[in-house]
Amino acid sequence: MTETTRRNLLKMGMAGASILPFLRVLPAAAQGADTLVVATGQTINSLDLHRTGTNRASYQVAVNCYDRLVSFGTKEAPGGGYSYDYDTVVPELAESWTVSEDGLTLTFKIKPNATFWDGSKVTAEDVKWSFDRAVSVGGFPTVQMKAGGLERPEQFAAADAETFVITLDRPSKLAIPDLAVPVPFVINSALAKANATADDPWAMEYLHTTPAGSGAFKVLRWTPGEQLVYERNDDWVGGPVPAVKRIVVREVPSPATRRALIERGDVHMSFDIPDKDAAELAEIVDVYSTPVENCIHCLCCNTNFEPFQDPDVRKAVAYAVPYEDIFQAAAYGRGAPLWGGEAAIGDTAWPRKTQYYTDIDKAKAHMAKSGFPDGFEVPLSISLDLASWMEPAALLIQESLAQIGIVAEIEKIPGANWRTAALVEKRLPLHLENFGGWLNTPDYYFFWAYQEGHLFNSSNYRNDEIEELVSATLHMPMDDPEYAPKIKRMFEIVLEELPRIPLYQPALNVATNGAEGYEFWFHRQLDVRPLSAV
Amino acid sequence: MSAAAYSRLRAVAFRVAQSIPVVLGVVVISFLLTRALPGDPAAYFAGAAADAASIQEVREALGLDKPLLQQFLLYVTDLAHGDLGQSISSGRPVAVDLVSRLPASLELTLTALVLSCGLAIPLGILAATRPGSWVDHLCRVLVTAGVSLPTFFTGILLIYIFYYLLGVAPSPLGRLDFIYLAPDHVTGFYLIDAALTGDWETWRGAAKQLILPSTTLALFTLAPIARMTRAAMLTALSSDFIRTARAAGLSRGTVLYAYAFRNALLPVVTTLGMVFSFALGANVLVEKVFAWPGIGSYAVEALVVSDYAAVQGFVLAMALLFVALNLVIDLLYSVIDPRFGFAAK
Structure with a gap:
């Protein structure tokens, strides 16, 4: 040169x-x-x-x-x-x-x-x-x-x-x-x-x-x-x-x-660097895109909002989400997909692929079974600070939800207000969330995101069994014979009940x-x- | 003579006194507006994993648990002592932040304005003396292009061409490339500080970094100045006194510059004041693109995290700056046109 x-x-x-x-x-x-x-x-x-x-x-x-x-x-x-x-x-x-x-x-x-x-x-x-x-x-x-x-x-x-x-x-x-x-x-x-x-x-x-x-x-x-x-x-x-x-x-x-x-x-x-730059720069310079451990980008259905108390509605949403499109449009394929997995839970690895995938017919069937067959209106909230992934994801979700009768209007919330609205007051009916736990154990993630009243449980989720299992596993050594069965049971419950619908595991790009x-x-x-x- | 000086001084004092209610209003409004912002700084600054108790601890530490009126009185008392408060996000007194950041913005804006005037005023005069000619059309095209391209776009375009493709511009890394040390802080203007210490190597480094961002801003501010110069010159050139001057056989240069331009200068200076104020605001986008550590990006960052003291300090500093600017422009009026009765006020 x-x-x-x-x-x-x-x-x-x-x-x-x-x-x-x-x-x-x-x-x-x-x-x-x-x-x-x-x-x-x-x-x-x-x-x-x-x-x-x-x-x-x-x-x-x-x-x-x-x-x-x-x-x-x-x-x-x-x-x-x-x-x-x-x-x-x-x-x-x-x-x-x-x-x-x-x-x-x-x-x-x-x-x-x-x-x-x-x-x-x-x-x-x-x-x-x-x-x-x-x-x-x-x-x-x-x-x-x-x-x-x-x-x-x-x-x-x-x-x-x-x-x-x-x-x-x-x-x-x-x-x-x-x-x-x-x-x-x-x-x-x-x-x-x-x-x-x-x-x-x-x-x-x-x-x-x-x-x-x-x-x-x-x-x-x-x-x-x-x-x-x-x-x-x-x-x-x-x-x-x-x-x-x-x-x-x-x-x-x-x-x-x-x-x-x-x-x-x-x-x-x-x-x-942004996912888009990572995808494009990868051909020119060295790019490392590491999926962030114990971190999931989620669509959260708040149980405060009446239609989301109906399990069929939550399942309908989970089957309506266009996972692949979101992964490509919001993350440019950087990170790891978290959909289309086995329903049977074989290991304690977390984040894991859920059993859900995009299937509008299944989504429609669940909607028809639910208490809201005619659909409803709900604001879909995103943070302006995180707009780079939340905005494309929200637009795609909005489009898909429309097909099953859910009219989602996108509400953009300024960064300083986001924490208060989403995490402290937990008042957003449908929103995107991106919690990641520093300590890489599933129980730690569950402690923050699924136990009642905890900061990242922005869906106001409460399940007595989860409360008990998380408290039991949080400090339990991972080689304890009781640990794995309990963790698997936790996965089973939250993936069935779906207070948070995992979209994909994001990456940190360098x-x-x-x-x-x-x-x-x-x-x-x-x-x-x-x-x-x- | 001394009577004139006295009356001018009195006029200045009068002007300053007039601005006091404005500044007081700004203090009240900026305080109320920051409190009206959505968002809870305590929740924000308590960090990612905070619980209700730690948010409350932070709220108390920031003094945000006190009633609004008490907060305001505390703020005003501090202000009266010249204390703008402590920025939570930078952890430094707001005054220190402003002193370190304002010169960066001013240096950029002033350089841009000098560039812009250097181009726009001659262009405007030429266009006015030859209306309908190619110069006039060039002026129109340049002006339309300059004002219709948003600054961040022009900035990125310039970086793409001159840095990325051609490699002639230095890397857009802010005020100085990392291999230089910032000159000792005297005025905060790198060009001035480096010149004061005779460090011409750093001076050149700082000047090089200034070229692209100030060109970006200059292109944006070109339009109003050029158009105003052209319009004012056209008016002046068609006035009776110019016809008289021409009839009296004065040279073309004298007619153009001593008579027409001087009279056209008033609206140009007014525009310049306005352009300066909005350029300082439009800086934010240029600052972001060129990693310029200026006041605009500071204010935006403070606003995003609801850093009350920093936002209030910024608004107040801007208000004072504009009060001073208007005063200078008013004084300039009477320098340009002695008929402007300052004393009459």
């Missing part, structure tokens, strides 16, 4: 030497393979995940700049590339850990050579302070900690400098995996306390802009709304030291611009052009640690 794109210059390592001699550049930007540039459409609004108001895109800072006690292993992902492996828990800050006989006491040995960026040693006290913070600040971190049975500071103790002990109220299979999610990250407590005030005992102000961790990357520069620059921590002991010295995460809101940048090769990676090692994570944010330049 004779084209002088910036990447070629960087590759040749000559940019710093001959082209930009007077430039006040980032010194290593000129060192070719040492710097990667990532374009993302999202904006990072805080460097502290625990802060109220921190958005999802900012979780990547917790992942890349901080360590947790444990992490997940790596496996080959469907759709190319790698994925985290929920079934393998690997050490990060902890060197080893033991679980007591009764499953209530978890004892972690912290790596003796682990240090924070300022050189001070990572101690069990730091872990305790960080965990106390996560369960005390309220909001999302506290809720996520609770999922693993971590609720109160008294549950955490530093036995000595290198031994950290967690006491659980009840044994739970979710406790250790919940330590590997981004929330329970370990903060340099001495540094944080030195910057805390009486009004702000958890140093929220300080850590918002100044991370203090032991993680693989430090934040070299953060300009909200523009970019975040990571710089490698050469002393990292949490895992293999990253190959790349510097990673620039640039915010580029327009998908069209991001696409031009990745095609031209001026950025090495474009993170979370395009790379000059970078490799991309790994998918359940939190759907970029883990830059395994990346390297090609």
